[in-house]
Each structure stands twice: as structure tokens, then as C-alpha cells.
Amino acid sequence: MSPDDSLNKISVPSAPITPWRMYVIFTVFAVGFIYIFCGLFYRQLIQSQDLIDQANSQSEVIVWRPPARGKIMDRNGRTLVENRVRWSVKANLLSLEGEIDKEYRTLVKAEKDKEDNLKINYENLHQQARVNVLNRWLKKIWFVIDESNQKKSPSDKKKVKFLANSPEREVNASALAKHMRETRILKFTLISDLTFPELRNQISDEEADRSIARFIEQFPVDGPITIESDMIRSYPFGSLACHTLGYVKDSNQLPPNFDANFEISFKKLSKSKYTGKVGAEGVEQTYDYALKGISGWERWTKTSAGYKRELLESYPSQTGSESMLSLDVNIQQAAEKALGSIKDSVGNPLPGAAIMMDVNSGEILAIVSQPNYNPNRLASKVTSKYYDEIQEQGGWMNRATQGLYAPGSTFKIITAIAGMRSGKIDYDDILECGPVLRVGNHDFPEHEPYGFGQVDVEKMLAISCNVWNYRVGLMVGPDLLAQEARRFGLDQTLLKTNPAVSGSENPNAYELPSPARRMIIPDSNYKERIGQGNWTGGDTVITAIGQGFILTTPLHMACFASSLARGETRTTPTIFHDPTRIPYHQDSRPIGLNRNQLNAIREGMIRCVTEGTARSIQIPGFQFAAKTGTAEYYKSGQKAHLAWIIGYAPAKNPQVAFAVLVEGQLDTNTWGGLTAGPVAQAMIKEWLNSKNSPSDE
């Protein structure tokens, strides 16, 4: 074989590979790799943050840390509302999972063993297992807490259970189901407050402390049942000024002002339901925006079952701002004590209201409404039982700012002012006042059977003569009477927020919630407007003595007394204390009487105390001015009486004004001077004490 032959044999392959097949294979592989590479690129670089967020949202959770609310103090810095540590017993359901599973299997087995069993509801059995296990632990907890279980000696066989009536003796199954749905990430509360505020009438402070101590010292530190503390609202004076202070209730509304970057950083993380407190009623409600503080949070990893596992980071909460009210605890206590001592035939305190305010600044020193409630009993949880109890007694209503009443004879001051300002009478004019005044076909009586004879302005105010007011009312007419009442603001809504003092950003807010808005100052068209026919002379004389259609609040009458003391028409009341406040009373004008006329009014009010209808409440060595009133009102279709007194003190150079109202009942003997007077007297005495007994000039 020649060399060429051998070359030919090598260069020609026996089965040549066609190139297009290779290209197809390479292309398929190349496309595949490019696809995978692009996919990786997309997932790792473009989608990475989303995927991290997605993973985190499934494994991490934000748990809110509610802030402590700010303190509320009186004008002298005494604490009216603060926070106290609340010790709660909680169950860590994650630690109890084994025990719950065991119980669940037992329940399932028992259910399957039943002959008539058709369909097993496994979810219900799981829930039942949780309830059973927690009930067993709860039994142990109560066993430790129960004082009677501590056997002092073998002979001591006392079996009385401590706090046997506590509603938390057994697990609330629906509360547990709600917890599993909404707040599984948190521990389940078995006993919400070991000091048992709702049962404080049954147990002493030491017994409450004892239950905390017994749990702490007798339960293991690292067990599934733990004790945790948080802050809860505390009202050291109990029910004192409850309508002004208000109370707090549960809220799921998150305080807004936390970390500014929070939403951006944790946008996609799941967040636990916020369980904090929000103000309800009183300053707690109106000043909530400042008192509530700033919420904190914790970022936790969670288990697949939704329980929290490990704390990753946290952001502390910040306590709310402090607030200083204009109230004076001592005067408030004196007023509440005096008002509380006025009782009906079965010994229940009569409903009523009392107010004392600083004449110059308009700051309210005491504001009382009765019946009241104890906000400490609402601080942990607002129970329907206690809520209904307050509702039944009428304790929710702030009678001082919301109660609408006929002002009775205290309105006679306005009738006198209207008479003098209209020129129909003067300060020294004398009117003949018999036992009745006939208007139309009706005799309007005097409260003195033989009448008072010759009466001028001073005497009228001292003895509260009706006939004088009937006659002046008829001279002046209903429209001028109404105009005068409106000039003193008796139909204006009070307690509008002053942003400079309260810090509120809402100029239309009020310092106390829902102040009365439907005051009635009737004029000659009023009856027609409400569809009760034409206005008559009888309506006018009734209005002139502060009865009939006219309705206003005790706070309005206190403001009226304060304006009168300054010789002006309006007083802007406030519940906040500001020592740097420059007295300013919105829309206030001079009273519009000459010196003699104003003196007549003032002297008449002084004589009311020294010799008139309020003589029973004189304070030896101290002179003050007052006007009493006893108005009729209908209760359950029968006549009862409202007792009023308004005034100011001292008589010369007045510094405080007051108004007191007591709602008489059908079977009570209620009179302005005798019933409401002592409350005013108690407030003045306490104010004198706090002022180091200043004497009148």
C-alpha cells in the first residue's frame, strides 16, 4: 500500500457528524443556561428585596408596645391621674403545646369511642383542649393565690376561697378563641390584674399585694405560666372629679407618632393587633392626643404556628405628656363631700352639680357631678356589669356641663338687669308686691302667703320676691328678657378649647366632651317655633322667674356669677391651669349698668346671705354674695324641685364664683338655700383655707 492510500483512509471518516445537529444541541443548551442565568440574575438581584420581605413577612412579626399615658395633676401639682404597675398572669401557649396536644389526643380518642358519633369537629376539640389545659393551670394559680389554701395548722380547716367571685376563676373560651385568631403572637392573659380592682370593696391593699407576692414566690420562674407587668391608669382619689378626668378603655387604634421610618422599613411585615388604651370621657378623651404618648414596637421571629420566638430588635415607647388642670383637690373634695351628704329618703345621694371658678381667669377650681363612678374600676377593663350599674344610676352624665335645668330664681338677677337696662325700672324704684299677680285668667303666686309689700331691687334679690319679677317681666317683655340672657351667654356652648393652653390643633374642640349645646332661651316666637301656640303673658312671668321653657347648665350659671362679679357679660371657663394666663373672656362686654344699679344687684346678693334666703349658710367674719333658687320640674309626671345657689366671694373684690344645683326627688324637701347652700358654703370655706383665711375688706 502506497503512502497516498494510507492518507486517504485517515482523512475520510467512516460516519461524519452533521454540523447542524451540533448547532441545535449547543443552541438548546445555551438558551437553557441563559434562561437559568437570567432567572438567577432576576431573582438574586432584581427580586431579592421583595423575596426577603416576603420571607420575613412569613417568619417575622411586629408586636406593639403601648406607651404609658401622661400624668394629670391639679393646679398645685397633686397627682389626679397616674399610672400604676399592673401584674397580670399570662400563659405561654407555645410552652404548653405538648400538654395541649396530649389533651387533644385524649379528647379525640374519647370522641371516637362514642358510638353515636357521626362527625368529629377537630377544630372544636383543639379549642376545647386548650381550654381544658388552661383551666387546669388556672386552678393551680388560684390554689396558690387563695389565702385559705395556706393551711396554717392541721386544725385550721377553713375552706373559704379568696376572691371566690372573681370572673377569672375559669378561662373564657370565647376570649381564648379571639386571642388565637387575632393576637396569637402574644401570651394569653389568665388573670388580668392580680390586685383585682373590680373587687376592691372585698379585699384590702395588703391582700392584693399578697396575691402578687404569692404568685411571684410560689410559681417557677421558667414555667409556662408567667407574671408580666405593664402600666395601667390609676386614679389615686378614686371617683373624685371622675367626670372631668374621665377614664380609659381598650383601643386597637395605634398612636400615630412612632419612628418616622417605621412604615418604610417594615412595610411588608405582619403586625400584631394593637391593644392599647384610649381616653374615654373627660380630659382623658379630649386631651388624648397628648396624654397617649408614642407607641414602641418589637420585631420578633415567629414559629410556624404563629407564636413569637426570638426578639430581633425593639423601639421603646414614650410616655405621654403631663397635663395640669385648674382643679384644686381640696376644694373638689369639699364640694364632693358636701354634695354627697345630701341624700334622699332611702339614703342615696341626690343627683346634682357644683362648680367653683376663679373670677378673673375663668379657671375652674372644682367641678362636681353626682352620681359619679370610680374610674379605677374601668381602668383594666370596662365590664358591662359596672357600665350598666353606672348607667342605671345616671352616673355617666356630667350634670355640671351637660345637664339642662331651669335656673329658677337665680334668673331673677337677669330679669332685674333687663328691667334696669331697658329703663322700665331703676335701682331704687319700689313695686307693690302682694301674695299673687293675676295675668290673664291665672293667678301667679308669691312664695310668701301674704306677699312682701314694698320691694326694690335689693330687697327682691334678698328675699327672692316672685311678684316683683312677674311685674318687671311683663314690663320688659319676653324678647328683652331673652336678649339679656343671651348677652350673658346662657345659650352659648362653653369650654371651647384654647389651643394656646391645651396644645390642641383643633380650634373647634372642647375641653370636656359633649358640652351642652341645646340650651333654651325662649323669646316671643319660641312657642310658635315648637308648635305650642302663641306666647302669652303667663309665659313671660314664668320666664321672668327662671322657669317655663328656659334651660341652661350649672356651668353657665357659674360663668354668669363670675361675669357679674367682674361687672361684665361673659366668662370663658377653662379646665386647664396656666399660671401665665392673661385673663381674656371672649365676647365679654361691660355689664351696662350704672354704678348705683350694679351696687343694688350686689347689695341684694349680699343681703340674700346676711338676711335673706341664704342666711343659713353665713360664714362668721366673712361676707359673700349669693342668690338662691328653687325651680319646679317634672319627674315621672309629678312635680319635684331643683335647688340652686349661685354667687361669688368675697363680696368685695370677688375672687371666686360658684354655682350649685341639686335635683330634688318626689319625696324630698329641696330648697335652694337649705339644700344647695351648704355645698356652696363648704366650697367657700375650703377656698378660704387654701387662701390662708383671707378676710373680707
Place this chain on the structure above:
Amino acid sequence: MNNHQKGAKASYIALIVFVLIWISGANALHRFTKETFAEFQAPALQIASKGSDLSRYWELKSRSNEELISASRDLARINAALELRLHSIDDIRRENTRLRENARYTSNSEFLTVVARVISRDTSSWWQKIIIRKGRNDGIRPGSPVVFSDKVIGRVSAVHLNISEVDLVTSPTFRCTAFLVGDEKRRIVYVKGDAANSLSPGRAKITGIPIDYNPPTGQPIKVLTTGLGGVFPSGLILGEVDGSIRMSTDDNYKVADLNPAKDLNMIEEVSVLVPQYPTANEILLAPSEKIKLEEFR
């Protein structure tokens, strides 16, 4: 496969079987093993402790006569001072007895005192525990308070036949309630052991101090047991507040560190206050005591 390989294989199988039994075994098995280990270890600890006492004895015996005379003289002086004090205490005791008789007041002590020597201590960052040379045979029960004079040392956490384990005040598993001296309202605070790091001695933490608590100025703030929890008698000294009282992170209350009343590294002898009657916690947590919950209902 030779014999050596077979033996090794059998060992591995035995080990795996043992691990499986241990994992799947009941709690009772674990408890039994732990208890057996503790009882097995106890004689060794006791011998070591007694050996230590003996060496201390011989070390003292080797001192010169001059040293002994000097020490004896010092002791005589201390004795004289103590006798004087004892005399005044006798007067107080007589007065107390007289007043009790006048008031017809009788009270039974709620605790029996058992004095025990410390045979081992572990105050490392994790355990904060001591072992004492008295156990179940001496009447010690779990949960009993352990004191030195009027100072709290800790609480019995586990009891074996002849030895017991005591969680010190600084142990993370120790907690109790206390009053701070100077708080006129006598509000309870919460004392809990706090694991120390490796470079510093153990500490405990006081939490729940009311915000308006004003500490007395110029004197250390003593922390006393409340006696409300049913475990510790009242008025025992837990220690003193160490450093300043500060606000908690959430501004809810104040917190402080507690410096234990007794140097826990130097304790040689303690007293165990054994309650005369079982506490609720013993009944709940020690079923072996054979006391049924229902008995007390």
C-alpha cells in the same frame, strides 16, 4: 469481619439503643437517672467537703503558740463584748415575754431551722448555685428559704437524700417580692436574679419600683423581704440597692441593681428555714410529697 470490628459495631449499636431509650424514655426515667447521679455524686462531695474541713483543722493545728495566744486574746475580747450584748438581749427577751403574757399573745414559729455547711458552690455565670450538706434525711424540703443570720442567701431548688441544691439570690431562677426601706407606702417590688457575666460577681435586679419612690438620701437603701408570698419570712435582708435607681426602658417604673446581702462566694454555713406546714407551691410542684390538691379544697 474480625472480632475487633464486631465488638466496635456492638458498642455503636448499644450506644444508639441507649440514646433512643433516653430520648423516648419517660420523664420518670430522666428524673430517676438524675436523682441516681446526684446520690452517686453526693458521697464524693461530702468526702471532699470533710477533707477540706480536716485540712483546715490541721492547718490551724500547725500554727505557733504565739499565734494561737494572740487569736485567743482577740476572741476573749470579742467574747466579752458579745456577752455584754447578750445580756441586753436577755433583758429585751424577758420584756418581750412579759408583754406577750400581758397581751396573751402566743405564736408558733412557722419555720424549723436546719443549719447546714456549704460543700460546693458554683457561682459561674450560668448556675449561681450552692450545694449544702443536708438533705431529705434532715428534713429539708424544696422551696425552703436559705439564710445566713438575717440575710437571704437563696432558696432550696432540689433536695436529695443527704445534700440539697440552693439557687442563690443571683440565680436567674430566683425571684421574690420585697420592700424598699424608705418607701412609706410599703409598695412591693420584684427581685429577680440576673445572670452575671464571667468577669463580674452575680447580681439581682429590682423592678417595679414606683416612679414616685424617693430613696432616702445619704444612706444605703436596704431591700427587705415582704413576707407576703408565703415563702420568706418578712424583714429578711435581700441586700442593698447597688448604684442608682433608674427608669425602665419603657418609662413604666424604676429599676435598680441589687447587691446581695452576703458575699455569696464566701459562704461556709447557712440556715435552711423549713416551713412547718407545706406551702401551696410544694403541693403543686412536688407530687412526690403525696399531698393531694383536693385535700386542701
